Amino acid sequence: MQDILKVIRFDFLTMSSVSMGELIFVILFCMVLSMLLSPLIAVMITFCVFGFVYPLQDIAERNGFSKLYGTLPVDRRNVTRARFIYIFAAFLICELTELVIAVSSTILNLNKLIFNIDRSAERSREMLTYMHMIYDTPAVVYLAVFAVAAVCCIAEAYMEMMSQIYGRENLFRSVMIGIAALSAVIGGIYLLSSHTTLIPQFHLMQMTENYAAISVSKSVIFGAASNAAMLAVCLVFGEITTRIVSEREI
Amino acid sequence: MVIVIKNKSELPIYEQIKQQMKAQILDGSLREDEQLPSIRQLARDLKISVITTTRAYNDLLDEGFITSITGKGYYVAPRNNELLRERMLFEMEEGLQKAIENGRNAGLTDDEIAAALKKFMED
């Protein structure tokens, strides 16, 4: 465990001088946007985390880190496991940052600032109404933060697993396979749910109408569950990758 | 102690070291009981293998030119050491043999060689 922490710290130190500046800039940018369109910050900041994680693989390969891992007195399996826990940690940190921004923009009622946009146009009025609605139910924002973070974290972990097992050149192919598989599963569930009562139907429109029904406590429960899922997926993918990759030659 | 190694010489390096050290011991530039560099330090300074310097020191030890004290290092042997004296005698005899051989090869008679020897002694 200690070794894993050392490797995580190592990865973090590798990345921090590269991405920190850009990351902070993007976070500040998103904070400004959050005062206007709160749910979107979830998506934006989450994608910034890619910038914090992705180049790691790039740098590692370019600099021949595999030789370094062979030289350091660390079990190679722990190096792989550490990489996946690092991914989880990165998304967890981004999640918490977003929550802080979302909570503070809600508490400070920053939506007041958007009232100064041109109200005359029809389109902008619709948009304003929508935005107000969202601001009135901050729980939706938190839900969105958890959901997007979980999805992106799992996607990133999947890509990491595939690029370690099949090599970075084959990454796009793996992503395509993943998207295809996921679409098949979701499509399958949707089709099945319209034929059996066992699987509940998902009505997106209904969901938006029920915004008010979502309380903060429900979203917190959802958050705990989604984070548990994120961690579990990262650990599992990590173990799978370890099994396959650590016996290979460097 | 000054040792200079000729890399391209026909003489093996350990022989060169031995010769030069012996010469300096015999002519007094290396004094009695003077401490010598360690085997490793000498190898480091001359940029040669430790095995080579070990061999040179071992030979000099056997021939009585140097002594070793465990834990402290190598020292020039005292000059009244019997072994050293025998060794020096042996060197003299070797030198005389060589001189006679060279003289004969040059075409000198034994008398001429003896005369030359006397002349050198008087100088």
Add this chain to the structure above:
Amino acid sequence: MENILEINGLCKTYRDFSLKNVTFALPKGYIMGFVGQNGSGKTTTIRSVMNMTKADSGSISVFGLDSVKDSIEIKQRLGVVFDSMYLAEHLTAKQIEQQIRPFYKNWNSDDFFASLKRFSLPDDRSVGDFSKGMKMKLMIAIALAHKPELLILDEPTSGLDPVARDELLDILSDYILDENRGILFSTHITADVERIADYVTILHNGTVWFTGSKDDLTESYAVVKGDEDAIPEGLKERMIGFHSYRNGFEAMIRTEDMRSLPETLVCEKASIDEILVYIAKEAKNAGHTESDTL
């Protein structure tokens, strides 16, 4: 004499290359030069010692420990330098020290920064900006900082200018002043071996051609040249890497065979360079005769 590194019967087969029964040992307190052509198996052997490659058969022991089972403990006491840098190039030496420090029990930061100073390396510039010689010295500084008992270097001087090479060899010579340490360095620059190695192992095409003290090696072989007709009866078969050309022939022989040579043939002690070349020529000759008989 204790062996700090022992390799016994190491075998590893790849698609178009294999290590066959590699066996040699490095006693404590000495430097071994590991020479051979490019592709002769030096790096593969080193990677096997590091457990970066799994051997098909054979055993390797470092400090008396098994290289596979006790790999991590060995690496705590082992310093390794490869010919290319494997550190994050955008970081400074200071940041890299911070990264690596927690992994080693015996890491001494003061030693590391003292080494940097000795090697005239800045600690606040991106290491990617370093010249090749500086990068190599940095890797050695890192390797030395955790007080290793054995240093393994894979082609440390390749690509370095003569000044940097000389400095590097000085660093290694200082390191080995302690007789409880050892150095194994692989190289195809035989001049380095001739300068500082105590022992030499020659690898040719995946097999050990020679292993022993450097002096034994250089005193065992000589290069002979001259008129082909002057070669005494039966000696030609014992020659290594025989090559005849319009004006004569040249070959390598063992020094025992020197006695039977006539005065008309020129004979000189072989340098390690020449030994490698003649080994390769001999292999080629053998290859030809095989294909002739097919």
